[in-house]
Amino acid sequence: MSRSQVTASPPNFERPGQVLSVAEPLLLESGVVLPSYHIGYQTYGRLNAERSNGILVCHALTGDQYVADTHPITGKPGWWTTLVGPGRVIDTERYFVICSNVLGGCLGTSGPMEPNPATGEPWALDFPVITIGDMVAAQQKLIDHLGIDQLFCVIGGSMGGMQVLQWATAYPERVFAAVPVACASRHSAQNIAFHEVGRQAIMADPDWCGGDYISQGRRPERGLAVARMAAHITYLSEAALHRKFGRNLQDRQRFTYGFEADFQVENYLRYQGVAFVERFDANSYLYITRATDYFDLAAEYDGVLAEAFRRSKARYCLISFTSDWLYPTSESRVIVKALNAVAGNVSFVEIETDSGHDAFLLEEQEFFRTLQGFLDGCAKHRGLR
């Protein structure tokens, strides 16, 4: 079936925004070689003459490069506009901000949704399984392309934080400051378990078609929506859910004694699920969750996390949130202890909030003030104006 006949698939493979095409092969951690690939990215602000003011923002699981401008599919503002922009904490009048779609993604960077150059058909499950290390190796090519030897800062939350850790440890000379937010140095059994629920929901959808849904003109929307609903619960805290919804009913006075969304919280989750499938590819979800499951920074160093940081000279600022049970504060403390063991330069702040893991995407004033202070201090050390 040719692509023009596909109606249910995302409209086309025109990549929105800026795209870097890398013709050089990438040897993946799995041993498979990706012969060539694309990286979709956005930049904000200007690189200074010394090329010393670059900040790489790494996005989370289902994020994208539209960190501070309008999303091309949803039309919504960028996911970190509260933090990134002119006069904001990550001030685009001072810093040159870069954000790229991760490898395996579905918004301009090579992933399972894109056509396999060898066949012209969508990669689907023929796309090689990728890791956080592979994502960062690909990003590195983009940073080379932009002419930046050393990034002033690499920052990201959740899976973005994992990329930050990977950057600072795999390319220690290229990172001046590192801000891993609400993340962990490895995925816990609980993290993997939740991801597995999401993947099974997708794969149980008959429209998934063994991963070949694009070629068959279908989309596993129900499966992907359920995956999103389950994941979304892990991004919130019990307290936040109670505060927002309690046991309130949705547009009704009494139970229907059926399985409609009687409760507001059900309606909210259904909405989250439906909104998500508009902008995200189900196979990408499988690949990216897999990449985070495989992440274990200490593994390469015989299980000794401190060794990962031994060559790193970066100034670290770790930030966690009190009500985050997906990547709890204890996970950040593990990283802090490892950095202490090699006398690394580390700050660590736990922010009091009831917003759960999602807090890193919200306007948390204490988080913003901390980050502002940290960046200002680093800028002074780096000699940035």
Added chain:
Amino acid sequence: MSAAPSLVLAEPPVPALRGDLKLIADLVAPGSRVLDIGCGEGELLAYLTRAKDVDGRGMELSQAGVNACVRNGLSVIQGDADNDLEAYPTGAFDYVILSQTLQATRHPRQVVESLARIGRRAIVSFPNFGYWRIRLALLLEGRMPRSELLSYPWYDTPNIHLCTIRDFLGLAAELGITIEQAQILDHHGHPYRLAVESRLANWLAAQGVFLLSRQG
């Protein structure tokens, strides 16, 4: 002859430090690596960073203190002397500072050992429980003494391991730690010119500041 107009803006003046902190700061060599344990809101660290160009790190128990430090561009983590010193490697810092905190630790002996291990030198200050006003208060009133440095009631105090100057000298000797310098201060934080080993010093000192190093 008129001076050329300066294009460089002067740094704002470094704010003055509390007496005992100033004394500690004076013991620190410029450009050194410093860990300040119990750094509060970072007054000493900020001073050392600006006035002495040190590479400074801090550890503080209270989250509010940590956040204030990081907001001010200092490298500080949340932690405490009893639980979080083990992770640091031997000789990681030129100086490890523990100011007015020793008496609040659970295991002061281990903490002092850790300080001497992590730092090439350690600087410790603590309130002297042998201070004459304290002795007199207990003798005459028969109640747990309270002073400016030890201001909590007995049932609600973080200060669980109080000691005198002589007690501390004894611990240092037991641990084989060298006292390179010692300074005893009155209750205004002014130094006395007295040998720290003297019995009089143990009566007069409201607090002591010690510069320690490992023997050998």
